[in-house]
Amino acid sequence: MEEVQDTVAGCSSCSNSCGKLDVYDWLGDLPQSMNSTDVVEVQFKNTRKGYFRNSNGLKLQKGEVVAVEASPGHDIGVVTLTGELVLLQMKKNNISINSYDFKRVYRKAKATDIEKWEEGKELEHETMLEARRIAERLKLNMKIGDVEYQGDRTKAIFYYIADERVDFRELIKVLADRFKVRIEMRQIGARQEAGRIGGIGPCGRELCCSTWITNFVSVTTNAARYQEISLNPQKLAGQCGKLKCCLNFELDAYIDAQQDFPDTKFVIETESGRYYHFKTDIFKRIMWYSTEKDIPSGLVEVSVDRVKEVIRENKRNNKVESLATEEAGVKNKEIGYSNVIEHDSLTRFDEQKKKRPKKRRPNQNAVANSSANNSSGSANNPPNAPGLPNAANNINNNRRKNINRRNKPKPRQDGNQQTTNQNTGTSKPRPQNRRPNKQQ
Numbered sequence: 499m500e501e502v503q504d505t506v507a508g509c510s511s512c513s514n515s516c517g518k519l520d521v522y523d524w525l526g527d528l529p530q531s532m533n534s535t536d537v538v539e540v541q542f543k544n545t546r547k548g549y550f551r552n553s554n555g556l557k558l559q560k561g562e563v564v565a566v567e568a569s570p571g572h573d574i575g576v577v578t579l580t581g582e583l584v585l586l587q588m589k590k591n592n593i594s595i596n597s598y599d600f601k602r603v604y605r606k607a608k609a610t611d612i613e614k615w616e617e618g619k620e621l622e623h624e625t626m627l628e629a630r631r632i633a634e635r636l637k638l639n640m641k642i643g644d645v646e647y648q649g650d651r652t653k654a655i656f657y658y659i660a661d662e663r664v665d666f667r668e669l670i671k672v673l674a675d676r677f678k679v680r681i682e683m684r685q686i687g688a689r690q691e692a693g694r695i696g697g698i699g700p701c702g703r704e705l706c707c708s709t710w711i712t713n714f715v716s717v718t719t720n721a722a723r724y725q726e727i728s729l730n731p732q733k734l735a736g737q738c739g740k741l742k743c744c745l746n747f748e749l750d751a752y753i754d755a756q757q758d759f760p761d762t763k764f765v766i767e768t769e770s771g772r773y774y775h776f777k778t779d780i781f782k783r784i785m786w787y788s789t790e791k792d793i794p795s796g797l798v799e800v801s802v803d804r805v806k807e808v809i810r811e812n813k814r815n816n817k818v819e820s821l822a823t824e825e826a827g828v829k830n831k832e833i834g835y836s837n838v839i840e841h842d843s844l845t846r847f848d849e850q851k852k853k854r855p856k857k858r859r860p861n862q863n864a865v866a867n868s869s870a871n872n873s874s875g876s877a878n879n880p881p882n883a884p885g886l887p888n889a890a891n892n893i894n895n896n897r898r899k900n901i902n903r904r905n906k907p908k909p910r911q912d913g914n915q916q917t918t919n920q921n922t923g924t925s926k927p928r929p930q931n932r933r934p935n936k937q938q
Contacts, residue, residue: 523560525583537595538603539579539587540566543619543646544657544694545712547578549588551600558603565611565649567601570680574607574615574649611649618647625677629656632672640664643691653680659691689714692738699736706743717741724752726778755780760806767812769819773798787821798822 521539536552550566552558562577579587588595607615626645633640640660647654654677658664670681686694693707707714722729722745736742762775766787773787776794785805789796798821800808808818 521579521583521587523579523581523583525581526560534582535585537584537588537600538577539584540564540575540603541578542573542575544644546646548575549584549593549598549600550603552603554603554605556603556606558606563607563612563615565604565607567604568648568650568653571648571650571652572604574611614651615649618649618651622647625654626656628676629673632676633666633669636669636672638664638666638669640666643686644694647679651679653682655682655684657684657686659686659688687714688738688740689743692736697737701744705737707738711743714743715746717743717745721745721749724749724756726780752780759785759802760809764809764812766805766808766821767817768808768821769817773821 536555537549538552538558539547540550541547548566556564558564558577558580560577560580563574564577565572565574567573585595588598622645625647626642629642629645633642639662640658642656642658644657645654646657654673656673658666666683670683673681689707692705693711696708697705699705717740719729719734719741721741722734725745725748727734727745734741734745759778759780762778762785764775766773771789773789774791776786776788776797778785783802785800785802786794787798787800787805788794800822804821804823808821811818
């Protein structure tokens, strides 16, 4: 029994569709609430629930597997709610206690009941594939989405999707002869099918129809128009191929915010020309008007109160000087999202390395000469400056010589270039290598 309860709690057999039917029993810790009613809530596969009367007085708790009355035979389900909260749940689902036909809870499920129940669940997938092949051979325009066997395996429920009415009388005969059970056909919508399969929506979260939506309300394109959403079918359609259910989530807030908005079809007359409505920011209460009807040309940003004022003047056959006021030109700084903690920077936690100053390497020849002079140990050399090594003094002397050579004036270079002998100070004429002129 413990293994079966663990399997049911894991939701491995119902395509993750029973989690959205869970109800927190906030009255479960009160002892008087357990005996307030004998009605219990039992859940089956495919988001199917039922309310049954515990006429035998069994002590039932949430999560226990029970055998309940069905037509024909019996069915196996899991107790999901007991006590006073069952009556509140029935009231929420608009189920009258006086008019509801309660069936009975027979007993807690035995080992043989659970074994037969598990065998039926293992056959469901193969039965669905075989039923699809049979429907294709009969050329029926329908899709069989799921199959559910009753707990005693005397009945099977086939869930199907169809865009139009289908005559499946021949299909029922073939299925009954093939599987030797009683056949029941139930039509479901595309949204119920998407909720049963599950998936991830464009928002990045799990589909609402597979997590918490149980009652599907019709969605129209007017919901997108009220919210100033572009009528792009690819963006508005969900995985079921229908309009997204989330279009209705904020519709009431948009309708309430637009109650005092002026009519967008009204053409505003000014001294500079006509203005046509282009778009509206509903919650900021700002409207944009264009000088052209079909294209955004010369857009002017106007508040809703200013538009209403201009329309009142136009209805009095008065044209305003300009659509926008001077106060509208001064815009306050908009407070929006700012990347304060630098999410985009991958190296924001890395320590910045400090750049070390480059050290000049000493002249190798100067160092070699200084070391040779020091090794000779001649006494004629003058003493080094205090606090400086020999190599450093030699490097400084070489730098002074280089500076003196650069500052020395260069000899004038004429046609007859002369070179100066550094030893004697005399100049020698440099021979001229001139090419002879070509004879013309």
